[in-house]
Amino acid sequence: MKRCFGAAPVRALALLALCAPGMVRAHDSPEHVVEALTARIAREGKTAPLLYRRAVEYRVLGKLDHAAADLLAALKVDPAYLSAHRELCLVRLAGGRDGEALAAIDGAIALVPGERERAPLYMVRARVYADGGRDAAALADCERAFRHHTGEVDWYLTRARLQARLGTWDACLGGLKRGIEQTGSAVLEVEFVETLIDAGRYREALARIEPELQDARWQSAWRLRRGRALLGLGEKPRAQEDLRAAIAEMDPRIRPGTPDLMLVADRGLAYALLGDRALAKRDLAAAREGGIDSWVTHRLEAALAILDRAFTPPGQRL
Amino acid sequence: MKIHRRTFLLLPLLIVLAGAGMAAQAAPTDVFARAPYLQMATPDSISVVWRTKAPITPVVRYGAAPDGLEGTVSGAAIVTRVAAPEGAAADLPRLHSAPDGTYQYEARITGLAPDTRYHYAVFDGDKRLTGADGSYHFKTNPAVGADKPMRFWVVGDSGTGGAAQAEVHSAMVEHTAREKRPLDFYVHVGDMAYRDGKDDEFQNHFFAMYEPTLRNTVCWPAMGNHEGHTSSGVSGVGPYYDAYRLPTKGEAGGVASGTEAYYSFDYGRVHFICLNSHDLDRAPTGAMAQWLKADLEKTKADWLIAFFHHPPYTKGSHDSDKEKQLIEMRTHIMPILESGGVDVVLTGHSHIYERSMLMDGAYATPTVAENVILDDGDGDPSGDGAYKKSTGLNPNEGTVQIVAGHGGTGLRRKGTMPVMKRIILEHGSVIVDVGGDTLTAIMLNKAGEKRDLFRIVKNGKVTPTRLSSPWQPPAYMPEAEKADVRP
Numbered sequence: 001m002k003r004c005f006g007a008a009p010v011r012a013l014a015l016l017a018l019c020a021p022g023m024v025r026a027h028d029s030p031e032h033v034v035e036a037l038t039a040r041i042a043r044e045g046k047t048a049p050l051l052y053r054r055a056v057e058y059r060v061l062g063k064l065d066h067a068a069a070d071l072l073a074a075l076k077v078d079p080a081y082l083s084a085h086r087e088l089c090l091v092r093l094a095g096g097r098d099g100e101a102l103a104a105i106d107g108a109i110a111l112v113p114g115e116r117e118r119a120p121l122y123m124v125r126a127r128v129y130a131d132g133g134r135d136a137a138a139l140a141d142c143e144r145a146f147r148h149h150t151g152e153v154d155w156y157l158t159r160a161r162l163q164a165r166l167g168t169w170d171a172c173l174g175g176l177k178r179g180i181e182q183t184g185s186a187v188l189e190v191e192f193v194e195t196l197i198d199a200g201r202y203r204e205a206l207a208r209i210e211p212e213l214q215d216a217r218w219q220s221a222w223r224l225r226r227g228r229a230l231l232g233l234g235e236k237p238r239a240q241e242d243l244r245a246a247i248a249e250m251d252p253r254i255r256p257g258t259p260d261l262m263l264v265a266d267r268g269l270a271y272a273l274l275g276d277r278a279l280a281k282r283d284l285a286a287a288r289e290g291g292i293d294s295w296v297t298h299r300l301e302a303a304l305a306i307l308d309r310a311f312t313p314p315g316q317r318l
Numbered sequence: 319m320k321i322h323r324r325t326f327l328l329l330p331l332l333i334v335l336a337g338a339g340m341a342a343q344a345a346p347t348d349v350f351a352r353a354p355y356l357q358m359a360t361p362d363s364i365s366v367v368w369r370t371k372a373p374i375t376p377v378v379r380y381g382a383a384p385d386g387l388e389g390t391v392s393g394a395a396i397v398t399r400v401a402a403p404e405g406a407a408a409d410l411p412r413l414h415s416a417p418d419g420t421y422q423y424e425a426r427i428t429g430l431a432p433d434t435r436y437h438y439a440v441f442d443g444d445k446r447l448t449g450a451d452g453s454y455h456f457k458t459n460p461a462v463g464a465d466k467p468m469r470f471w472v473v474g475d476s477g478t479g480g481a482a483q484a485e486v487h488s489a490m491v492e493h494t495a496r497e498k499r500p501l502d503f504y505v506h507v508g509d510m511a512y513r514d515g516k517d518d519e520f521q522n523h524f525f526a527m528y529e530p531t532l533r534n535t536v537c538w539p540a541m542g543n544h545e546g547h548t549s550s551g552v553s554g555v556g557p558y559y560d561a562y563r564l565p566t567k568g569e570a571g572g573v574a575s576g577t578e579a580y581y582s583f584d585y586g587r588v589h590f591i592c593l594n595s596h597d598l599d600r601a602p603t604g605a606m607a608q609w610l611k612a613d614l615e616k617t618k619a620d621w622l623i624a625f626f627h628h629p630p631y632t633k634g635s636h637d638s639d640k641e642k643q644l645i646e647m648r649t650h651i652m653p654i655l656e657s658g659g660v661d662v663v664l665t666g667h668s669h670i671y672e673r674s675m676l677m678d679g680a681y682a683t684p685t686v687a688e689n690v691i692l693d694d695g696d697g698d699p700s701g702d703g704a705y706k707k708s709t710g711l712n713p714n715e716g717t718v719q720i721v722a723g724h725g726g727t728g729l730r731r732k733g734t735m736p737v738m739k740r741i742i743l744e745h746g747s748v749i750v751d752v753g754g755d756t757l758t759a760i761m762l763n764k765a766g767e768k769r770d771l772f773r774i775v776k777n778g779k780v781t782p783t784r785l786s787s788p789w790q791p792p793a794y795m796p797e798a799e800k801a802d803v804r805p
Contacts, residue, residue: 030641059642061642154604187609217614217615253657255678255679255714261653295603
C-alpha cells in the first residue's frame with residue numbers, strides 16, 4: 001500500500017518543460033501525440049525533448065515501461081536534461097521502484113545549483129523517502145525545502161504528516177499554525193485539530209471543534225473528532241453519543257458497492273472507538289480493498305490495535 | 319463534407335457579423351493592453367481588472383446610474399502589478415510574462431448592496447478611459463441563500479481565437495438578447511488560451527474574443543492542460559494566475575482553500591466548486607480532495623455544481639477509460655462529490671459535447687452503464703420528462719455530467735461513452751438556468767440552435783433506483799460522423 005505524500009511538487013517542476021510549441025495540435029489525445037512524436041522521431045532522430053515529451057504522454061496512458069525507456073534514452077542523449085530526471089523519478093515512483101526513483105531525483109538535484117531552486121526537488125525526494133518508509137530522511141528534506149521557500153498547502157500537509165508519524169507534536173503544530181497563517185487553508189486547520197487530539201491536547205481541540213460543528217451541514221467528521229477528544233478526556237457517554245450520531249449520518253452517504261472510501265474509513269474509526277471490532281475491521285478491509293492510502297486509515301488501525309490488545313488475554317500480549 | 323465547406327466559405331462573413339453584433343457597445347480606448355473585466359463577485363463586492371501599456375493614475379468610479387458614478391476606488395486600494403525589467407518598479411509585484419511596460423490594475427469595490435446593478439468607469443486620474451455608453455456595468459451576487467433565478471454560460475476548449483470560437487460567443491449573445499435574459503456569470507472549464515496559455519494567447523484568444531461579455535460578466539475559470547504549459551497550480555504562478563483573481567480564503571463562499579488553484583463560491587442557493595484536475599495531487603489524501611471534503615461539509619446550498627477540466631466520462635477526443643487524470647477524477651474525486659450531493663459536473667478537455675443520463679457511482683474502469691444509471695430518459699420536460707431528485711442536497715441521488723469541450727477548437731470523437739444520453743459533434747456552449755426547484759440546461763450550437771435540453775427538478779423525497787439494463791447510446795460510426803461535422 002502506498003503511503004501518502006503529495007505528488008504536487010513533482011508536477012510543479014515539470015511545468016515549463018511540458019511546453020513544446022508546435023509539436024502537436026491542440027485537439028490531439030495522448031495516443032495521437034505519441035503517434036505524431038513517433039513519426040517525428042523517425043524523421044528527425046532521437047532528441048531528448050522529443051523523447052521526453054513522448055514519455056510524458058506514455059505516463060498519462062499508464063505505459064510506465066515505455067515512458068521509462070524514453071526517459072532513459074533522453075538522458076543518454078542529454079545527461080543534463082533536468083526535466084527527464086524529474087519525470088523519470090515520477091515514473092519510477094508510480095511503478096513502485098523507489099530505489100530508481102531516488103536515483104533519478106538525486107540526479108535532478110545535482111543539476112540545480114541553488115538551494116532555493118532545489119526546494120521543490122527536495123519535496124519530491126521527501127515523497128520518495130516517505131514511500132520507502134524513511135520518514136526522518138523525508139522530514140529532513142521537507143525542512144530543507146522550507147528553509148528557502150514559504151511553502152504551499154501540500155508542502156505544509158506533507159511535513160505535518162511526517163512529523164505526526166514521528167510524534168514530534170510541537171513541531172507539527174507549530175508548522176501547521178504557520179501554514180494556516182500563511183495560506184488560511186481549511187485543510188491545514190483540520191489537520192491542526194486532528195494533531196491536537198493525537199497529541200493529547202483535547203481541550204484545545206474541543207475549543208476549535210465546537211464552532212466548526214455549529215457551522216457544518218455534514219457533521220460526521222467533526223463529531224468523530226469531538227468523540228475522540230471526549231474519549232481522551234474520559235467523557236465516554238458524550239463521546240459515544242457523538243460517534244453514534246456520526247455513524248447515523250454516514251450510513252446513508254456510503255453507497256454499497258462503490259462507496260466514498262474516506263467515509264468508510266471514518267465510519268470504521270467510529271466503530272472502533274465504540275468498541276465494535278467486527279464492524280471496524282469490516283470497514284478497514286473495505287477501505288483497503290478500495291486502495292485507500294494508509295494515511296486515511298492509520299487512526300483506525302491504531303484504534304483497532306488497542307482494541308485487539310484489550311481483547312487479548314494478558315498472558316498472550318506482546 | 320457539405321457543412322465543412324459551407325462554413326469555411328462563410329467564415330469571413332460570420333466574423334464580420336459577429337463583430338457587428340457587438341459593435342453597438344463602445345470599444346475600449348487603445349490605452350488598454352487588456353480592457354477592463356470583472357472578477358470575484360460576491361454579494362457585497364467585486365473586482366475590476368485591466369491592463370495598460372504604461373503607468374496611469376488608476377481610479378474606478380461606480381454608482382447606480384451611468385451618470386451617477388458616486389463611489390470611487392483609487393490609490394493604495396488598487397493593487398498594481400507590473401512587467402518590467404529587473405530593477406525597474408522594484409516595489410511592485412510582478413506579472414509573470416506580460417510584455418515589459420505592462421501595468422495590471424486590480425480594483426476591489428466593497429460595501430455594495432446584494433443583487434444590485436452598478437455602472438462603473440475606469441479613469442486615469444480625471445481622464446475617463448472607458449466609454450460612457452452604459453455598457454460598463456455589473457451586478458452583485460444575491461445574498462447567500464436567496465432564492466433568485468440565475469443564468470450562467472459554460473464554455474470549454476475555446477481558446478483558438480478562430481471563427482468557431484467567435485460564432486459560439488455570438489450565438490450566446492444573440493440567444494440571451496432574444497430571450498432578454500442576460501448572463502449572471504460565465505464558467506470556463508479550461509483551455510481558454512491555446513496553445514500554451516501564454517500571456518499573449520490569453521489576450522488574443524480569450525480577453526479580446528470575449529471583451530464585450532467580460533466587461534460586465536464575471537468569468538470563473540478552471541485551469542486546462544494548455545494553460546498548464548505555462549502556469550503552475552502548485553505555485554499559483556503563470557499567465558493564468560495573472561489573469562484571474564480567485565478566492566483563497568473563502569471570500570466568495572465555501573471554505574478557504576489557501577490557493578487560487580481550487581476554490582468555491584456561492585450564488586444564491588447554488589454552491590459552485592472549481593477543482594484543478596491538471597497538475598495537483600488528485601488522491602483522496604491530497605490537499606485538494608481534503609479541501610473538497612471540508613467544503614462539502616459546510617455548504618448549506620440547495621444546488622451543487624462542480625467544474626474542472628478533465629472529464630471523468632468521455633469518448634470524445636480523449637478517452638476517460640485510458641488517461642490518468644480522467645481516471646483519477648472519476649475514481650478519487652467523483653465519490654466525494656456524489657456522496658456530497660453534487661447535481662451537475664461541468665468539464666471540457668475532450669472536444670465534443672457529451673451529456674449523461676442521471677447517474678451515480680460509476681467509478682469502474684472501463685465505465686459501464688449497468689447499475690449506475692438512475693434515470694435513462696432524456697431529462698427533457700417535453701420528452702421523457704425532467705430528472706427528479708429530492709429537495710436540497712442529498713447524497714447519491716444522481717449527477718448529470720456535461721462535457722463542454724466544444725467551444726472553438728477542432729472536434730473529434732473516438733467512441734461511445736455508455737452513460738451518455740447526448741453525444742454531439744458540433745461547436746457550441748451550454749447555458750444553465752437555475753430557479754427555485756428547477757435547473758435547466760441547453761446546448762446551443764454555434765448557429766444558435768438548441769441541440770439539447772435537460773432539466774432537473776428537486777422536489778419532495780425521491781428514492782433513486784438503479785437500472786440494471788439502462789438505455790444505451792448507439793454504437794459509434796466513425797467515418798459518417800467525422801465526415802459530416804468536423805471543422
